[in-house]
Amino acid sequence: MRRRSLGAILAAAVLSVAPPAAAQTTIKLGLLTSMTGPAASTGEDQRRAAALAVDEINAAGGVPVKEANAKLKLQLVIGDDQTSREGAVSAVTRLLVEDKVQVVFGGLGSAFGMAALPQIREHAVPYVPTPSTPLFTRTPEMGPDPTKSMVFHYQATGLMQGATIADFLVKEIKPRMAASRPLRIAWMYQDSPFGAELYRGFAERVKDASLAIETVAAERFKVGETDYRSLLTKIKGLNPDVLIPQGFRGETVAAVQQAVVDVGFDLKKTHIGPVCACADDPLYYKDLGKIGQGTTILSLYSTYAMPKGAGFAKWATFRKAYQDKYGTLPGLLGVSAYDVVHIAARAIERAGSLDRKKIIEALSKLEMDQMVLAVQGGKIRFDPKYREAAFVLFVQQMAWDDNVKELRPTIVWPAELAETKYKQP
Template identity: 30%
Template structure:
């Protein structure tokens, strides 16, 4: 890890109480999952605009510094070093993908910069190698073990007993969710009838899907991003695979192939169909501004920004150490629910299970921790 091959830098010094407070937004605006980046950027920028319309924070305007981190380790590291060393930011919203957020977190922790990832669900984002919590690193989303538990319980609640798991071994997010699902599934008495890996470069999944069909698994658990789900789902339909596809929040995208994935279920952080006033107001404002219904990426980036700016306000200071302490102790009602943080800087809140049906994604049920 980066922290092991470079000396820890001194924590960032508090800026003078003049000029704007800079907040970096690191998101994949290009690369394999650009819709994730656009939603994340737009959600964060809308939150910043709302705060600036009310006078900013600590009487200072908030300035967004947006960088394309591509959901990939090297570009993410370059973006993090750029915003910290050149732009002198003390706060980072991002990244989206765990494989990018983890190396960013090593840099931010060493340099005393507060990072809050909207959507990176791998536990290692906020934890050091020894299992202790990184002081400056937080997330606005639930973690993979909880997603795995939610989907395992949901599937078994529908009476399913057999599952086939396929996952990208090289993707921290995908592997972590697959492991969490398998653990929860088997502990609750379910049977894993097959497990296969692939790489992010693969486009032909026929060999694996032949094994899925042969296994007669009731559930095909595919916890990957929408671009891979689209390929697998289309090929599964072509091959007559009857397993019910299930996955995690990586499915959430306007570019998800709703026809191919029809009948599938996935865990997510919120539903725009939620009738809470905070959700209704957010969906209306976002839809008016951007002409689209906000997905979970947008909602969580918006939430992450509100959590961060509220912590700065509560700290009464632009000192990242004091802001990190305030963030750890925060309790705040946001779009994705009422949030407080556990000792590992993971939010304590509920998850939503959604279904792809008849060309749209609909809310099924909410599952609390």
């Protein structure tokens, strides 16, 4: 028999008593959002809201995980997409390869989330995006896409929002501005999946429902563009009854201000809105100023208003907790991130595991009481065909509040949620 060296014997002895690999003691949730770049303030809202949810769950003891035989604390890991496609790819790669998160969630821009999607699919990680494009779970033809089975979309899609805008305009604005003829609509929207799907949802609803609407313009602008005066001048020459500017918060503020102040749109002759729900943020009401009086915004969460009905009971509690912690109020995308942390925690608890495949299966079967955002039927679930949640949408109208020197919204549609009726400027 060959004799073993002393070194080999010692090495074997060390290996025989080496401790097993340490079990994971936290659940890592990767927030993919914009912490730098033009959308950084909204990304900070998402970070704050997600951190609030993490703190709440951890304060209650964490998430019970059967396979760990313990309650595990949540750990929030931030991936900064830098408000760019390239930044999103780098950030999601770090979240997946270096941080090894169990779930990726959040986001502001559809284009950035879509840029990260190939990495999500390659690693088969559960992904709960909060931008609006339905392409997160659908094909370009808007059919179901089983290759994206790890994606669960928690946001009102552009298709949902665009269709709702058409419904509001034909029911509330047309009788006031074009009772005996088609309502003339001019769109200007961000040249991105986000903007394209909002417009597509609108156009499809007009066609499918044979609405008395004539679209006189459908103009696009680049992400981050700040000067819209040439485009607005072109649109004004078409004499639209309605101007619909669709972009991120800062883009929307600039477009509305330039339309009224620089180009001379008269709100008595041309209604402006509804603008995107993504603009519903404290800075929107502050930055837009008096010229925003009479304009409308589509929403599924309001920074200040309160819809009628029991489905919105959690809003006041959430607003207070957020304001107490951060000294300001949350916007829609922050609220979305807050909800998704709770959704991820519930799915992991149901899965009883940190295994990504088991978490995906749990998300596919999830049914839980709504959190802050109101969903159809009061239960959060992702439909089996498109893996989308269905939200309650409403329209708010802006009025100037002399007490706070800012705009404040009032819910005007639909009637079952409205605080008051729409008022023609």
